[in-house]
Amino acid sequence: MKKILPLLFVILPFFLIAQLKSPSEFLGYELGSQFTRHHEVVDYYQYLADAEPKRMKLMVYGKTNERRPLILAYISTEQNMQNLEQIREEHLKSTKGEGSADKAIVWLSYNVHGNESVSTEASMQTIYDLLTAKSNYLENTVVIMDPCVNPDGRDRYVNWYNQFKNTPYNVDPNSKEHHEGWWNGRSNHYMFDLNRDWAWLTQIESQQRLKQFNKWLPHVHVDFHEQGVNSPYYFAPAAEPFHEVITDFQREFQVTIGKNHAKYFDANGWFYFTKEVFDLLYPSYGDTYPIYNGGIGMTYEQGGGGRGGLGVLTDIGDTLTLKDRIAHHHTTGLSTVEVASGNVVRLNDEFKKFYQNKNYKYKNYVLNGDADKLEKLTDLLDKHEIEYGYGSNTTYKGYRYDTSKSGSLKGSNNSLIVSTNQPKATLVKVLFEPNAKLSDSVTYDITAWSLPYAYGLDALATESNIQKTTASQKSEEFGIGKSDSYAYLGDWNSIKDAQFLAALLNENIRVRYSKKPFTINGTDYDRGSIIITKSDNRNIDGFSNILDEASKKFHKKLTPVNTGFVDSGKDFGSGYVGVIKNLKIAALSGEPTSTLRFGEIWHFFEQQLNYPISVLDESYFNRVDLAEYDVLILPDGRGYRSFLNEMTTQKIAEWVRGGGKLIAMGNSIGMLSKQKGFNIKAKEQKRDTTINLDAFDSSEREYIKSAITGAIFKANVDNTNPLAYGYDDTYFTLKLGNSAYNYLDGGSAVYLAKGANKPVSGFAGSEAQKKIAESLIFGTQRMGRGQVVYMVDNPLFRGFWENGKLFFANALFMVN
Structure with a gap:
């Protein structure tokens, strides 16, 4: 018996490996020969969790907008999994300079971009190998795997590909299977880029994920991506610029991991690059956000993406297959865990050091x-x-x-x-x-x-420490108080006020607004202040209850008054007090528009304003009767040159003259500026005719002289313009490019004044600064009985520029 036992210990791991099904065995096809749908991926992870309950834990941490599950897999040794909560708690003690953590925490995130689809496939092979051949990596390491951060986008791509692919697949890059349509699989349901939402948390996937991320704050976080089919693999170390807060150790450890990856890639003859393109500055990425929380955050980029399919011919005549792409991501995933498991002491020491008191300039x-x-x-x-x-x-x-x-x-x-x-x-x-x-x-x-x-x-x-109290602000009482008042008054200066208004309009409550400042009962009210009268709503059943509930829900302070006779300004029956119409709003979608920019508008209406919007696709736009709509929104995009032809532009212009309201954003303005009837005109700039004799290698540096890479500028505001109701006389705008238009006569609501063309934050090239000098940001133009609103900068960018959102609400409700 004593001789048999050692033999059993040798055989047992191989017996377990034989019993555990690989992804190919479970799915019924060779991994990489097909794309796996999300529910099949979830099934495989559930199978592993059922088969290995002592070494793996599976949790559903949320659902997407389209109701697909978001899952996390925790894997380690049996002993570590028994003590998983204690390991987590001991690890988090390091953020307080306490504890004696002795495990590495590695978090692997796959498929944040849906059509960068290989990483979810690679995740299944990676977790299988960690539970079998590479289980020794888990002795001192806990691995957390999110197999698909963006299930809605990924299934959109996989379903599209399965619908259009050739059988067998065609490597010709011109074939349909390598060309997704306008709404590709990259983004989530609302067409947001989830890899740029870590800090802003505008999307449901990000919000639910961060709750779990903050419970662990991993030592190492990897975000698996894809890039163009002709690019070799990218892995750390990252490119400059590095944010100044990034520690020497964080930079050094990226090199350590990169060299380990290179060892495997060199052995296989695979091409790769480092220290280029992908920098570490913007805080809302899946690499930078973990870094700013003390970890080692990294992006890995495999060539392929939405054009890759099951196989595609590259520019140099090589065939890149899905199996190749899986092999590369699988290799770096395992290599990452290997390096972490070999550096547990250093990772824990440096993580604790990261959370020691910082001597930052501003306290x-x-x-x-x-x-x-x-x-x-x-x-x-x-x-x-x-x-x-x-x-x-x-x-x-x-x-x-x-x-x-x-x-x-x-x-x-x-x-x-x-x-x-x-x-x-x-x-x-x-x-x-x-x-x-x-x-x-x-x-x-x-x-x-x-x-x-x-x-x-x-x-x-x-720069000095100051005293603060942890007491919360005094809570206010909300509601309407007396229900027999003549009217109820509210201010107008935040997006929450717009949400309150939208809720009332959805209940068919009539709301008025003041076009002039007024004073009543000794209280001053500015332009845009809302006025809700009892007589306007006498036929609304439960009017008082609806108003009271909305006031409480949106924390909207309403002041009751018993008269429409003001102390100064215009009385409530004046022509300077308008009625806010319950609007029927449409937005253009399709090829002329950017999916991201359209998505910001779609999300704004459905998840922030909670107000209905119709989506009109460009494919049938010319068959739509615009008379059915009060407002038409043209999102930013690059395809307006063909869409805004003479016939379509004339149709839109006639609708505006008849009383419609057009909101033109970004590049749509450029095409309108060339059409008759639209007063907006691009700024002319003298062309530099000097022949550039700089070295070829300096061309990129020359280019950025004309670029603005997301910089903040201080703009002037004409808050007598309805587009700017609720704002002070200055606004800090986030400018994303160098598009520049002349002021509008009498309609320049927000603009860069003379000398305001230098950013207060961020980078703007010298030539770009010259171009945008004294230019329009937001403006209005009356056209017949209608209005055109021009938004050169994007107040809804990525859903995080909160102070811009009231401009958009004003464009809807206040500009008449």
């Missing part, structure tokens, strides 16, 4: 502003588990965001204080700093995002 950020905007910001901070407090009636000194200079700010009990003296100090610095330091102006994404600008708050950054 506190003080924020004043409208209560609704402050509440919006604290909602975001809560999701990130960022601590905050409140100020006092004192004057704070430091860097003022509105002037970009040293100054002071009068505080109050309602002033929000966010300190860098907390575990999430680095994330606070990155999200709140006035201007991120750029080590290189050639970047992959926007270079400015500071939350005080994004939320429209008066802010001060202090």
Whole structure:
């Protein structure tokens, strides 16, 4: 018996391997020969969890908009899994400088972009190998795997591909199976890019994922991606610019992991590149966000993407197959876990060191502003588990965001204080700093995002510690009070006010608004203030209850008054008090538009404003009777040259003249500027005729002189224009490009004044600054009985520029 036992210990692991089905065995086809639908992926992970309950745990952490499950798999040794909660708690003690964590936590995220579809396939082979041949990596490591961050987008791609692919598949890159349509599989249901939503959390997938991520704060996080079919594999180390908060260890460990990957790629003769293209600056990526939370965040990019299919011919005549792509992602996934398991002590020591007190220049950020905007910001901070407090009636000194200079700010009990003296100090610095330091102006994404600008708050950054209280702001009583009042009055200065209005309009409540400031009962009301009278709504059953419930739901303070006779200004029956129409709104979709820009509008209406919108696709647009609609929105996009032909433009113009309202955004403005009747005109700039004799290698640097890579500019506001009701006389706009248009005579609601063409935050090239000088941001034009609203900059960009959203609501409800 003693001789048999050692033999059993040798045979047992191979017996277990034989019993556990590989992905190919379970699915019934060779992995890489077909694309696996999401429910089949979930079935395989569930099978593994059932087969290995002592070494694997599967959890559903949420659902997508289309009701697909979002799952996480936790795998480690049997002993580690028995102590999983203790391991997690001990690990998080490191954020307080405590504990003695001795395990590495590795989180692998697959398929955040739906049509970068290989990574979910690779995840199944990776988890299988970790449970079998590579199980030794798990002795001191917990691996968390999200096999598909974006199931809606991935199934959109897989279903499309299965519908259009040849049998057998065709490697000809011109074949239909390599060309998705307008709504491709990259984005989620609302056409948002989930890889740019980690910090802003506008999407349901991001919100649910972060709850779990914050419970673990992994040492290592990998985001698996794909790029063009002709690109070799990319892995860490990343490219410049690196944000200045990134530690030497975080940079060094990226090199350590990269060299391990290179060992395997070299052995197989696979091509790869590092230190190019993919930088570490913008905070809302799946690599940077984990880094700013103390981990090693990395992007891995495999050639292929939506054009890859099951196989495609590259430019140099090689055939890139799905099996090739799986092999590469599978290799880097296992290599990552291998390196982590071999560096457990260092990872834990450096993670704990990361969370020690930071000596950042700014110790506190003080924020004043409208209560609704402050509440919006604290909602975001809560999701990130960022601590905050409140100020006092004192004057704070430091860097003022509105002037970009040293100054002071009068505080109050309602002033929000966010300190860098907390575990999430680095994330606070990155999200709140006035201007991120750029080590290189050639970047992959926007270079400015500071939350005080994004939320429209008066802010001060202090270099000294200040006292704050953890007491919450005083709660207000909401509701309408007396139900027999003549009218109820409310201010208009936040997106929450627009949500309140939309809720009333959906109940057919008639709402008026003031076009002039007025005073009543000693209280001043500005333009845009809403007026809800009892007589307007006498035929609405339950009017008082509807109004009372809406006031409480949206925390909307309403003031009852017993008369329409004002102390000063215009009485409620004046022509300067308009009625807000219950609008029928349409937005163009399809080839002329960008899916991302259309998605921002779609999401705004359905998930933020909660107001109905019709989607008109360009394929049948010319058969639609526009007279059925009050508002038409043209989202930004690159395909307007063919869409806005003479016939279509004339149709739209006639509809506007008859009383319609057109909201033109981004590149749609460029085509309208060339058409008769539209007053918007592109700014002319003298062309530089100098022949460029710089070295060829400097061409990229020359190009960025004319580029604006997501920078913030201080704009002037004419808040007498209905498009700007509810705003102060300045607005910080996020400019994403160098498009520039002349002021509109009498209609320039928001514009860059003389000398305001230098960004307050972010990068703008010297030539781009010249081009945008004294140019329009938002404006209006009366055309016949209708209106045209021009939005050169995008107030709905990625759903996070909160202070821009009221402009869009004004375009809908206030511009008449």
